[in-house]
Amino acid sequence: MTDGRARRRVDTRQRLFEAAVELIAEQGFSATTVDDIAARAGVAKGTVYYNFASKTSLFEELLRHGIGLLTEQFRAAVAGLPPRPALAALVRAQLEYIRRYRAFAQLLLSEMWRTNREWQQTLRLLRAEAIGVIAETVRAGVDAGDLPADLDVQLASSALFGVGLVVAVDWLVFQPDRPVEDVQEALLAIVRRVAHT
Amino acid sequence: MTDGRARRRVDTRQRLFEAAVELIAEQGFSATTVDDIAARAGVAKGTVYYNFASKTSLFEELLRHGIGLLTEQFRAAVAGLPPRPALAALVRAQLEYIRRYRAFAQLLLSEMWRTNREWQQTLRLLRAEAIGVIAETVRAGVDAGDLPADLDVQLASSALFGVGLVVAVDWLVFQPDRPVEDVQEALLAIVRRVAHT
Amino acid sequence: MTDGRARRRVDTRQRLFEAAVELIAEQGFSATTVDDIAARAGVAKGTVYYNFASKTSLFEELLRHGIGLLTEQFRAAVAGLPPRPALAALVRAQLEYIRRYRAFAQLLLSEMWRTNREWQQTLRLLRAEAIGVIAETVRAGVDAGDLPADLDVQLASSALFGVGLVVAVDWLVFQPDRPVEDVQEALLAIVRRVAHT
Amino acid sequence: MTDGRARRRVDTRQRLFEAAVELIAEQGFSATTVDDIAARAGVAKGTVYYNFASKTSLFEELLRHGIGLLTEQFRAAVAGLPPRPALAALVRAQLEYIRRYRAFAQLLLSEMWRTNREWQQTLRLLRAEAIGVIAETVRAGVDAGDLPADLDVQLASSALFGVGLVVAVDWLVFQPDRPVEDVQEALLAIVRRVAHT
DNA sequence: TATGAATGAGAATTCATTCAT
DNA sequence: CATGAATGAATTCTCATTCAT
Numbered sequence: 095m096t097d098g099r100a101r102r103r104v105d106t107r108q109r110l111f112e113a114a115v116e117l118i119a120e121q122g123f124s125a126t127t128v129d130d131i132a133a134r135a136g137v138a139k140g141t142v143y144y145n146f147a148s149k150t151s152l153f154e155e156l157l158r159h160g161i162g163l164l165t166e167q168f169r170a171a172v173a174g175l176p177p178r179p180a181l182a183a184l185v186r187a188q189l190e191y192i193r194r195y196r197a198f199a200q201l202l203l204s205e206m207w208r209t210n211r212e213w214q215q216t217l218r219l220l221r222a223e224a225i226g227v228i229a230e231t232v233r234a235g236v237d238a239g240d241l242p243a244d245l246d247v248q249l250a251s252s253a254l255f256g257v258g259l260v261v262a263v264d265w266l267v268f269q270p271d272r273p274v275e276d277v278q279e280a281l282l283a284i285v286r287r288v289a290h291t
Numbered sequence: 292m293t294d295g296r297a298r299r300r301v302d303t304r305q306r307l308f309e310a311a312v313e314l315i316a317e318q319g320f321s322a323t324t325v326d327d328i329a330a331r332a333g334v335a336k337g338t339v340y341y342n343f344a345s346k347t348s349l350f351e352e353l354l355r356h357g358i359g360l361l362t363e364q365f366r367a368a369v370a371g372l373p374p375r376p377a378l379a380a381l382v383r384a385q386l387e388y389i390r391r392y393r394a395f396a397q398l399l400l401s402e403m404w405r406t407n408r409e410w411q412q413t414l415r416l417l418r419a420e421a422i423g424v425i426a427e428t429v430r431a432g433v434d435a436g437d438l439p440a441d442l443d444v445q446l447a448s449s450a451l452f453g454v455g456l457v458v459a460v461d462w463l464v465f466q467p468d469r470p471v472e473d474v475q476e477a478l479l480a481i482v483r484r485v486a487h488t
Numbered sequence: 489m490t491d492g493r494a495r496r497r498v499d500t501r502q503r504l505f506e507a508a509v510e511l512i513a514e515q516g517f518s519a520t521t522v523d524d525i526a527a528r529a530g531v532a533k534g535t536v537y538y539n540f541a542s543k544t545s546l547f548e549e550l551l552r553h554g555i556g557l558l559t560e561q562f563r564a565a566v567a568g569l570p571p572r573p574a575l576a577a578l579v580r581a582q583l584e585y586i587r588r589y590r591a592f593a594q595l596l597l598s599e600m601w602r603t604n605r606e607w608q609q610t611l612r613l614l615r616a617e618a619i620g621v622i623a624e625t626v627r628a629g630v631d632a633g634d635l636p637a638d639l640d641v642q643l644a645s646s647a648l649f650g651v652g653l654v655v656a657v658d659w660l661v662f663q664p665d666r667p668v669e670d671v672q673e674a675l676l677a678i679v680r681r682v683a684h685t
Numbered sequence: 686m687t688d689g690r691a692r693r694r695v696d697t698r699q700r701l702f703e704a705a706v707e708l709i710a711e712q713g714f715s716a717t718t719v720d721d722i723a724a725r726a727g728v729a730k731g732t733v734y735y736n737f738a739s740k741t742s743l744f745e746e747l748l749r750h751g752i753g754l755l756t757e758q759f760r761a762a763v764a765g766l767p768p769r770p771a772l773a774a775l776v777r778a779q780l781e782y783i784r785r786y787r788a789f790a791q792l793l794l795s796e797m798w799r800t801n802r803e804w805q806q807t808l809r810l811l812r813a814e815a816i817g818v819i820a821e822t823v824r825a826g827v828d829a830g831d832l833p834a835d836l837d838v839q840l841a842s843s844a845l846f847g848v849g850l851v852v853a854v855d856w857l858v859f860q861p862d863r864p865v866e867d868v869q870e871a872l873l874a875i876v877r878r879v880a881h882t
Numbered sequence: 883t884a885t886g887a888a889t890g891a892g893a894a895t896t897c898a899t900t901c902a903t
Numbered sequence: 904c905a906t907g908a909a910t911g912a913a914t915t916c917t918c919a920t921t922c923a924t
Contacts, residue, residue: 120407124321128898138906204401207460210317256461260453263404335889514801518715521893532910598795601854604711650851657798658847678875718918729885
């Protein structure tokens with residue numbers, strides 16, 4: 095039963111998520127304090143601990159949530175499409191996602207290639223899931239002869255993911271005024287060309 | 292004969308730089324403590340503060356040093372070359388650099404697209420310098436007709452820089468066993484293709 | 489019923505004030521550590537920082553609090569009295585205050601005539617407030633013909649304040665066994681005489 | 686034999702003394718760093734330790750030097766005078782001294798009534814010496830019937846010393862533009878009156 | 883006689899976490 | 904379900920002192 099209390103709790107968690115993503119995107123995990131998060135979410139500090147076991151687990155849930163969402167979009171994007179259009183759809187989905195959740199994307203870009211952090215394992219797993227969708231598509235492309243037979247599927251997939259991330263975030267951070275279509279076009283052009291090999 | 296003391300001091304600073312890059316690359320700036328840095332450099336904690344005004348300014352000098360070096364390599368790489376080969380030389384120089392200073396590259400990837408950090412301004416300036424070299428080359432390519440006339444030079448240059456960085460670091464972190472030549476080839480292939488438009 | 493928490497916090501601040509005054513009176517501001525203050529107040533070190541922004545601002549609030557109290561006593565002492573008795577009442581009030589808050593008086597004596605400290609500005613303002621009450625009384629005495637017409641009101645007022653402070657503290661520190669009445673008598677005698685000019 | 690080296694050392698010590706007095710007068714002993722002192726004296730930090738055993742002993746020597754000088758002036762002032770003029774001469778000598786060595790006077794005012802400091806003992810002894818000269822004069826006045834027979838010689842002497850110090854320093858700090866003669870007059874007036882009892 | 887790089891103990895400050903309300 | 908005062912371990916930074924040159 096969805097009573098008022100339960101709804102309120104969900105709201106609070108959502109607000110905390112949003113506050114945390116923004117702050118961590120801007121400053122990084124360590125530089126963001128629980129006080130900061132509570133303040134931006136407009137709740138008391140104790141409330142953070144009422145809703146999450148620790149700062150780290152808040153962050154891990156955040157990663158899970160954010161990357162889970164991305165993976166879903168990837169799956170939805172490729173559903174039923176042949177390799178070539180599927181690849182283009184993935185690029186579009188990624189940009190769409192980054193545009194919608196820019197702070198999370200920024201955060202991901204900054205944390206993805208770190209080593210030696212507590213949540214490294216979690217992150218690796220989640221990354222594998224998201225890139226997995228790309229890899230399936232690429233493999234299908236190879237199998238269908240749309241992509242070069244000797245293509246390293248793993249390398250190509252992570253490169254594709256990384257390139258999309260860095261180009262999109264760079265655009266958001268350094269040239270936010272340019273229309274997203276430009277970026278999309280540029281990226282699709284690159285992908286198309288590479289795919290033609 | 293140069294003063295022994297001055298030499299000693301330069302040595303110490305160098306050791307601190309090296310220790311700091313490695314640690315910050317792995318864990319990030321905030322998660323790296325001054326104690327860690329001192330310990331890895333094999334000096335006392337006070338020595339860090341004798342040589343740098345603060346942890347932040349140590350990091351800023353580090354950025355300055357590292358990006359300065361990269362900019363030099365970029366300049367050396369393009370010196371006297373026509374646009375097309377110059378572009379390829381830049382890609383090679385960047386990979387060369389990342390291979391040689393992998394920790395610094397990793398650190399850069401993590402900090403480059405953050406906002407709201409104390410050294411943001413410094414970083415932006417340095418970034419502009421390094422990408423400036425790329426931009427000059429791209430512009431020359433456009434002027435020479437080697438690159439599409441309507442290419443957005445700024446966007447293309449940052450994208451090129453970012454792509455190189457993310458692909459190379461991804462390779463270093465996730466597939467360190469693959470030969471660097473593969474990565475270099477893949478990148479050059481992309482660049483070549485885009486350039487052919 | 490008032491919030492128990494708020495009361496607790498006020499208590500803590502009060503305890504910290506008291507601990508700080510004593511320690512700073514004995515050793516001076518710089519020689520007193522935040523650890524000392526917390527220990528004497530019976531709280532954890534973090535509590536000091538939960539209640540005050542910094543050691544300096546704790547001290548500033550302390551000055552404000554202590555001198556504010558003194559100013560109040562001065563005002564209460566002169567209320568409704570004609571100049572001559574008012575002057576005597578001020579001397580008595582100052583001694584009363586110093587006897588009651590000896591540590592604060594000692595601290596004031598040590599800090600009042602320093603220059604170049606962070607809280608100098610605050611101190612000057614507060615000093616002006618307290619001495620202002622004396623000055624009003626002196627001026628009234630001059631206007632009423634009870635004091636010499638050419639008396640420098642400012643100089644006389646600060647001198648009066650300073651003399652009371654130094655004589656009383658000297659007594660507290662070096663001859664604490666002598667009854668306060670002696671000191672009071674001696675001071676009043678001086679003031680009376682000077683006033684007779 | 687006064688060769689160049691010895692003279693240089695004396696110079697250095699003198700410069701360090703002066704630098705230290707000024708800084709400690711402004712900020713207090715603990716807040717003044719050895720670095721500060723060396724910098725203001727225009728020598729390297731090591732030089733401080735070449736000339737003095739420690740920061741504390743530099744300060745103790747300073748106290749000894751400064752109060753010794755004051756005691757000498759007191760002795761010279763009263764030499765051969767009968768009680769009443771001797772007392773006036775002491776007041777003049779003190780003001781003279783404070784005008785000449787204002788920083789030292791300020792320092793003394795701030796440290797004189799502290800308790801619990803390392804050099805407390807030294808300070809007490811030196812204080813007793815200086816005030817001793819005043820006490821001798823007061824006693825002579827009492828014996829000669831110039832001062833009330835029941836006067837507490839100790840209390841009166843320290844009060845006299847303290848009053849002179851605080852009034853003069855207050856003038857130096859808060860009204861440095863007023864001519865010293867005003868202050869001298871005011872003080873002498875007080876003393877004269879009290880002496881008339 | 884003087885220097886200044888290096889030290890490390892200690893001081894100020896921060897912050898994730900707990901817990902009584 | 905939420906709060907915010909309190910905590911103390913960890914962190915940044917300071918500074919008197921040492922010592923090789």
